[in-house]
Amino acid sequence: MPDVELRKMLVTVETIYHEFGPAPAQPLQRAAALAIIRNPFAGGYVEEISGFMDDLKPLGLDMADRLIAALGGDPAVVEGFGKGAIVGTGGELEHGALWHVPGGYSMRERLGDSKAIVPSTKKVGGPGTRLDIPITHINASYVRSHFDAIEVGLPDSPRQDEMLLALVMSTGARIHNRVGGLAAADIRGEDGLR
Known part of the structure; x- marks a missing residue:
């Protein structure tokens, strides 16, 4: 198989202090x-x-390590994750599907073999295309408080012959979550769902 040719990388952290209500x-x-x-x-x-x-596996591991470092270095603080890909217009959607295994399993490995499936999304688009990547709890997909998304993209990417590959992590539930459902404290962790 061909070598992975990396043009650029970006790691970013968003910190949310409150959403109208009192600060957590x-x-x-x-x-x-x-x-x-x-x-x-x-x-x-x-x-x-x-x-x-x-x-792609070494790239996935490197990106997972960079995310954990950006969040303070302790994988135990990570409660949510997701992944995604934007394929340049010279490619096809299936090329983005190549990221499912190396992206998802790399995060799961670095986070201590989390139980839940890593949610994912992908699309084909040109430079500046944005992608909303879904987030769920790392051990139970039914934990509603952790249903979230992060929008990603870069103005000059992906070019026609490129792919933008993304991993995302979060440290907890949405601020002021209050729609019920399975609480993170009540996870049984038997099947990755509950």
Whole structure:
């Protein structure tokens, strides 16, 4: 499989202190790591692409490490995660699907083998395309308080022959969450759902 050619990377952290109501004891932090890589399959149909997932694994681990570092260095503070990809217009949606395994399993590995599936989204678009990446709790997908999203994108990316790959993490529930459902404190962690 081809080498991973990285053009640029961005790591950003958003800190939310309050949402109209009283400030919580601990602000919520949401972080995103974006990597812009050359899409080795851009420009035409290639039948066998799945081997590229193995090539992307080191990038996934590096991005997960950068996110944890940006959130203070302790993986125990991470309660939510998600992933996504924007494929440049010279590629196809399936190229973004190559990020499912290396992106998701890298975060799960660095966070102590979390139980929940890592939510994901992908699309094809040109430079400046934005993507809303869903977030759920790392151990139970049904924890409503942690349903969230982070919008990501870069003005010059992805170019036609590139992909923007993203991982996101958060340190807790939405500020002032109050729509009920399974509480994080009540997770059984048996199936990644509850």
